[in-house]
Amino acid sequence: MAIQHILVADDEESIRWVLSKALKKQGFNVDLAEDGSQAKRLAQKHHYDLAILDIKMPGIQGLDLLKQFRTDYPETLIVIMTAEATMEHAVAAMKNGAYDYLTKPFDLTALDAIILKAEKAAELTGKIDHLKEELQDHYSFGRSIIGNSPPMQDIYKILGRVADSDVTILVTGESGTGKELIARAIHVNSQRLVKPLIALNCAAIPHELLETELFGHERGAFTGATERKIGKFEQADGGTLFLDEIGDMPLELQAKLLRVLQEKEITRTGGNQALRVDVRIVAATNQEITSLVQEKRFREDLYYRLNVVPIKLPALRERRDDIPILADFFLQKSKRDLGIDAMEYSPETLDLFKSYNWPGNVRELENSIKRATLLSPNQVLTPIDFPELLEGKQYPHQDESLEALVAHKLENSLAQMNLQEMDNLYEMVLHQIERPLINIVLQKTHGNQIKTAEILGINRNTLRKKIKILEIEVKRGGR
């Protein structure tokens, strides 16, 4: 987003000439205008990254031109040229949104300095736009929680109520129900948005390393601690710490965590200084945490400390009404990722989705759809494209009945035809089945039509007619 195209507007020919020559030499694309109205006409036609405008030109007041450019082309940086080095001029120009101003006569080095600065500014604007987009993407995370069913509505209500506070939240729910997604939504919808969201999966890290992961350690705290390590708590300072699979945290560490939550202070392993941390905790587990408490594998006091606001995510089978929109959301996503235009579900597929039990919940649905869109050669996804969901179902399986296979094929072919325009569909389809059938039997009998008719159970004359109509080539003999 650097500066490429520059407009110079001045009624003095010598100025135009000097500027044009200097700027072109530096590789810029330069257009020249003799007065304000020509400048405006040019600006209507081209996009200028920079406009260098004389403030005093016949026809139009320079400041008015500046104002118009600012409203019509807010992205164009404007440098004003003035013959009088008065405060008022400069102030007026800057107030009206000029990027900078030059007093005539000016040194070309002064212009160079301004352009260099403007290039940096343009680059920065580009970066800021990029950051804004990123942030919006990030924000849309909150919006990309799909589902309008009553149980999800309840979740959104809780989210809205607690996001802005600092209360600790315990998210529970079966695997794949969206616990991590909710944790992110809480963070993104809180004041802590601009600060980090740090996640730690307590099940993925060996128990003996968990403590230093959380609290860090000083250099020399133990053999091998050659550097100081900043723990997740410190990394998350000001933000949110997502403690995933909290049910897997060892008991002694649970005691330490409880103390940290109460005192809002941590001490790095091997350190002797308590550090204040301001961290919001969102914890998650797919285990029955109350059973863990009963079995004394999870501290009751920590449980109460974490469970200030519980969010229990429903299993997908408990909100089947959301399945079609989720399925649609993931199909669109897959299509985008794979660059596919047309692909849709057959009604039977949506029925299958709605009746299936989804032990892996939303994740399982998402993965099934990803796999099917990737593997299926067809535009219409039918139950056959989801073999993993069909186990134990009387839906046609990949290598099952011929009828099922034909039905599947047929459904896809028909979906690509304009049925309104057909008038001999029955015959057309039957021909496509008869032809290979007769061909195969003819091959098996080495072209013996009498035998073929016998096997097919049709009259010899009928077979002969069919061979003619279907334009089947009969190869006699062979091996």
Ligand SMILES: Nc1ncnc2c1ncn2[C@@H]1O[C@H](COP(=O)(O)OP(=O)(O)OP(=O)(O)O)[C@@H](O)[C@H]1O
């Ligand atoms: N309501 C939803 N809308 C859109 N996508 C969802 C929703 N719920 C879950 N997902 C998607 O499903 C996948 C699994 O979600 P997530 O990782 O949050 O589940 P989880 O409950 O943390 O699972 P686990 O217990 O196995 O860690 C993710 O790709 C997530 O984006």
Ligand SMILES: [Mg+2]
């Ligand atoms: Mg998870």
